[in-house]
Amino acid sequence: MDRAPSALELRVRALEALLTEKGYIDPAALDVLIDAYQTKIGPRNGAQVVARAWVHPEFRRWLLQDATAAIASLGFAGRQGEHMVAVENTPDVHNMVVCTLCSCYPWSVLGLPPTWYKSAPYRARAVRDPRGVLQEFGVELPQTTQIRIWDSTAEVRYLVLPQRPAGAEHLSEHELANLVTRDSMIGTGLPKSP
Amino acid sequence: MTYRSHADLGGQDVPAAIVQEPEGEYFHAPWEPRVMALVVAMGPTGMSNIDMNRSARETLPNYRDLSYYEIWLAALEKLASQSGVRGDAPPPPKRVLHADTVLAAIKKGSPTSRPASTLARFAAGNRVRTAAAQAEHHTRLPGYARGKVGVIDMVHGVHVFPDTNAHGLGESPQWLYTVRFDARELWGESARAPSSIVSVDAFEPYLEPA
Numbered sequence: 001m002d003r004a005p006s007a008l009e010l011r012v013r014a015l016e017a018l019l020t021e022k023g024y025i026d027p028a029a030l031d032v033l034i035d036a037y038q039t040k041i042g043p044r045n046g047a048q049v050v051a052r053a054w055v056h057p058e059f060r061r062w063l064l065q066d067a068t069a070a071i072a073s074l075g076f077a078g079r080q081g082e083h084m085v086a087v088e089n090t091p092d093v094h095n096m097v098v099c100t101l102c103s104c105y106p107w108s109v110l111g112l113p114p115t116w117y118k119s120a121p122y123r124a125r126a127v128r129d130p131r132g133v134l135q136e137f138g139v140e141l142p143q144t145t146q147i148r149i150w151d152s153t154a155e156v157r158y159l160v161l162p163q164r165p166a167g168a169e170h171l172s173e174h175e176l177a178n179l180v181t182r183d184s185m186i187g188t189g190l191p192k193s194p
Numbered sequence: 195m196t197y198r199s200h201a202d203l204g205g206q207d208v209p210a211a212i213v214q215e216p217e218g219e220y221f222h223a224p225w226e227p228r229v230m231a232l233v234v235a236m237g238p239t240g241m242s243n244i245d246m247n248r249s250a251r252e253t254l255p256n257y258r259d260l261s262y263y264e265i266w267l268a269a270l271e272k273l274a275s276q277s278g279v280r281g282d283a284p285p286p287p288k289r290v291l292h293a294d295t296v297l298a299a300i301k302k303g304s305p306t307s308r309p310a311s312t313l314a315r316f317a318a319g320n321r322v323r324t325a326a327a328q329a330e331h332h333t334r335l336p337g338y339a340r341g342k343v344g345v346i347d348m349v350h351g352v353h354v355f356p357d358t359n360a361h362g363l364g365e366s367p368q369w370l371y372t373v374r375f376d377a378r379e380l381w382g383e384s385a386r387a388p389s390s391i392v393s394v395d396a397f398e399p400y401l402e403p404a
Contacts, residue, residue: 008264012225015271016232022284024239028293030231036297037230043217078303079234083350100204100336102248103262108303112230114215115222118262124208127338129386136212147390151204153334154370154395155306156350182217 042111045076046159047180049109050191053086054164055173064088067159071109081108081157087150088161089187094145095160096134096187098126099152106157110185117186127151137188160187168194197330200257201248205338205381226263233266238299240288242273245360249332250276306354308367315398316371320346323404324373324396332360335400339392342379343404347393348372355397369398 005013019025049071053060063070067084071077084106087095099105100123105113116122125133130147134140141147150158162184168176171194183189221227233247242250250269251257257265274280291299316322326341334356350370358366374393377385 006223006225008223008267009225011271012228012232012267015267015274016228018280019232019236019274022279024241024279024284024287024290025232025235026290026292029235029291029296030228032293032296033231033234033291033300034227036300038220038227041300078301079299080303082303082305083307083353085348098204100338101199101201101334102251112220114219115262116212116215119212120203120206120208120258121210121212123203124206125212126204127392128205128381130390131387133212137214147387148374149390149392150372151336151339151392151394153336154350154356154397155353156370156372156395 037107037112041076041107043109043180043182043185044177045074045111046106046109046182046185047177048074049076049086049159050161050180050185051173051177053161054168054176060088060161063161071159076108078108080104081106083156084109084159085156086159086161087148089163091163092144092146093148094134094141094187095148095150095158096126096130097150097152097158097160098123100124100127101151101153104152104155104157106159108157109159110182114182134188137183139188139190160185162191165191165193197253197332199252199332200254201252202337204336221263222261223263229263229267229270233270234300235291235296236270237304238287238289238291241277241279241285243359244304245332245354245356246273246362248356249360252332307350308352308354308365310352310369311367312352312369314349314369316346316349316369316401316403318346318349321404322346322371322373322401325400325402329357331357333357333400335396336394338380339373339375339394339396342375344373344375344379344393346371347374350395353397355399357397357399371396371398371401373401 067086103118179192352367353370355366355368377390
């Protein structure tokens with residue numbers, strides 16, 4: 001059923017028409033971009049990186065030393081992942097990533113950020129009340145675990161390497177990747193249990 | 195004229211709940227993917243750079259009332275006007291993305307690292323104090339980390355300096371560091387997670403030895 005376009009839709013159409021008419025935009029390129037970020041570039045990329053690091057100690061070392069190169073070796077590179085750093089969770093340290101100034105996020109491995117990541121409550125509270133934020137996400141950590149918050153204020157992009165869940169020793173790399181959630185790679189969640 | 199960013203939210207009192215979202219749910223209105231794609235596709239045209247985009251967004255007076263893709267849309271409209279793209283004699287685009295070049299362009303990205311022409315002033319482990327004054331221009335030192343003492347954690351090489359690049363004053367590349375702070379240094383003795391560590395990525399001009 002047809003419905004009347006919203007004021008925002010009309011503004012977007014007008015801007016796209018203008019930029020197309022002036023020769024800046026090829027609308028067919030927009031279709032390919034949207035498809036890429038809906039079907040090809042998303043958190044399943046990052047999950048493959050994490051599972052590989054869980055299974056292969058040498059890849060883990062490489063990832064922690066030179067994340068940009070290690071991640072590129074799996075085919076994930078480029079826009080908003082040009083300068084990657086991987087930070088590893090341990091029993092003693094839990095890492096969490098935020099961009100308090102805008103919405104910086106590692107697109108090459110996690111795709112487009114969820115709305116909450118770009119929203120005022122998360123950006124305001126992640127740096128000041130990380131335990132409260134984690135509680136909202138249902139994550140309770142021991143008081144002895146230190147929380148380390150990475151505010152992405154430049155062009156370095158951070159990927160959290162979560163701890164491998166217990167009881168997952170028998171799983172294949174592919175099965176392990178299915179345990180890795182988007183939130184566990186931002187640091188607001190933990191991987192699923194097997 | 196005073197420069198005012200409405201986007202510097204770290205540490206502010208924003209009590210609203212964080213609304214969680216399932217993986218794979220990227221858009222919430224039919225126009226949103228179009229805005230995302232327009233912003234990405236305008237990158238190679240040279241109409242603006244990423245720092246100009248961020249500056250155009252953070253200075254929207256109604257920033258806090260808009261959804262994120264509304265912010266992107268309003269800033270793109272503003273930049274199209276300011277750059278003359280809307281006018282009678284628009285500057286020619288540097289490069290236009292076409293359907294068959296998009297994926298290669300995404301994969302290539304736009305690295306901001308530049309060759310170093312100076313030695314780094316700081317090394318990992320050095321104590322530094324961040325600039326205390328509020329900048330009268332686009333900057334990437336968040337308010338909560340101004341005038342604080344921290345420790346250099348990582349040295350990332352030399353990168354494009356947003357403070358100049360956002361205002362068309364050139365890339366003026368600078369050394370970039372990760373600086374870590376104790377929560378107590380940032381929030382005082384009443385810090386809600388006193389043992390936590392917060393780090394920011396800070397350009398050398400933001401830092402002095404401490």
